[in-house]
Amino acid sequence: MVETPRNTRQRRAVGAILDDLDGFASAQEIHDILEQRGEKVGLSTVYRNLQVLVDAAEVDSLRGDDGELLYRRCSAGHHHHLVCRSCGRTVEVEGPTVERWADRVAGEHGFRDIEHTLEIFGTCEQCGR
Amino acid sequence: MVETPRNTRQRRAVGAILDDLDGFASAQEIHDILEQRGEKVGLSTVYRNLQVLVDAAEVDSLRGDDGELLYRRCSAGHHHHLVCRSCGRTVEVEGPTVERWADRVAGEHGFRDIEHTLEIFGTCEQCGR
DNA sequence: ATTCTTGCAAACTATTTGCAGAACA
């Protein structure tokens, strides 16, 4: 019934890139990096494997300002991202304050099954000079 | 030097749709509605006028889960949206709590020039039955 | 009259999908 995903060279390669990356990267960027490293992996395969990883909750995805999907290997649990708009460095932050606020506000308006997305953008220390 | 945007039928038509809408709508949806009303406006013109309105801060835009841009006539000032995932009804909410939290957290990590995006999704009272 | 706007078609970007052959278990 439940088949285990196969352990292919391409899947490992995509995973390896994600391990090495610090911030978020788009599927296309990941594909480019693979090419630079001499790993031949089709672009569609990159997309498919990223999707597999997202489904397995091994990778987090968010949509960038320009609408493209960005991926990052990411710790479990609900949290938000603080992203440097210059170098892309990312810090994961938790926000019980925000969670509570969002639930309360939504509840006051009669909404249920609340979800929320929150991203913080700024310029990090190194890029600030 | 600074030229005023011209007051064209098409621009008025797009504005009128936005006035009538309650929630967010995509450019394509707005184009469809115009067609239903018998107003002939090219799709690209809809896109261009929406962009003009966004630049003029008369309209707010946000990116939906599927990556498409959604537009809505929207009050001034910084605020967030509480969107019903079923009917699309939208409530604008303010969150001084969140603003402060975001600034503080970002500051603690050495980030400057903070911006953030926050959207809350849920099921509204009417759709909850 | 002059300059901004529109409409259409073509171009683009990001992403998905069909399918035949290759690779894993």
Added chain:
DNA sequence: TGTTCTGCAAATAGTTTGCAAGAAT
């Protein structure tokens, strides 16, 4: 061996752009 996976090319979807014709001031 029997599936699952991959690569390529073609298909989608949303959005943008070039350009000649049309409208606003």
